[in-house]
Amino acid sequence: MNILITGAGRGLGVELAAEALKRGHGVIAGVRYPDQEQTALSQLAAAYGTKLTVAALDVTNEEGIAELAASLKGQGRTLGAIINNAAILTARNTPVEELDLKDMLTTMDINLYGPMRVVKHFLPLLTEPDRSIINISSEAGSITNAYPGDYPYAISKTALNMFSQQLHVYLQERGVQVLSVHPGWMHTDMGGEEAPTNPRSSAEGIISLIEQRRAPEGHFRFVDYTGKDMKI
Template identity: 35%
Template structure:
């Protein structure tokens, strides 16, 4: 008997690391629930979903919008979800100092990068509880690590540090239910956010992340885990 594919939700699946993760998970035989806030403009994602060899469904989700997230959750009621990948994120600016920091922009970064993964995770908890794998993978960043010595990008670094801590706590709280909650560093990746001068391409990052997501167990999730499997300090 053919086994039904595992279902994985990937946010921000229309470009960058999210699109590359969608390609890799679909190739690996998963059914990808690929979310984008403007799906009609997600040309590459639509092309992928239209090809026969990929198992991709596209959903309109703005992760910052309560109604949008709840509508998505309603659409998938009763569907077991094996993995939730919180990938959507923003970086406002590298140039921020105490003299010119923009707190409105800071709050927006916290909303997208920290609060939205929590909002989505809460909305799809019934689905994750029905899944066999029960994994939540957050595409975080080493830029949020307290070990880091680089400066600037205050809002972004803070948003990822807060995401890591909050998700680490959820991981501890949900361990008895069999959940694995992990905070991942995708590398410095050539995307709109990472820039063309970044270290690695999206395929290298996404293939590494897929392997890490599949193999990480609750007990391993005590650190940020890199796309190459290396552990990095919170």
């Protein structure tokens, strides 16, 4: 299986790439600036050779996304899974009275419109058996457990969950698995040092969701990295 991963240069993204490669999958690792030093990906390239392709992919640049999709199609490349992982977290602990709406616009552009752009242009390449689209969401996007804070991030993830649900309805007859996945509170640059979850453990769970295709028990396509249903 070939797996496209956005935001693959660090954190969960690079762990997803490492775990997928370890299991024998091909990986197209999308990063904004592939010409800059990508130490972790360089190490994976040395270990796995042509199984890893590092590609320029800025989820806010639709023209660039379309060019990459066309290039891969021209090479005869196909996909078995798309993992929309690229995201930002801004305006942490900022009261709504002090919220800069520029943070809201930027966050939606990356966390919601980014996955929509990627799916728009790469869906035609998703032709391998047992196909999946995985949108990396967050428990912060749960309406049931809403809290007053992280407004841009939380709202963007709620909207991403809606996009996943719509994609599921649209693609279920084609046999495409669509999930929004809460990866856990991870020890990454975004999650911080106090986070309890090892990102590699989360990556292992997410790749297993792609391979095992275990459907959620409930109606909604929102689960954690172990496959347990999350509250919408």
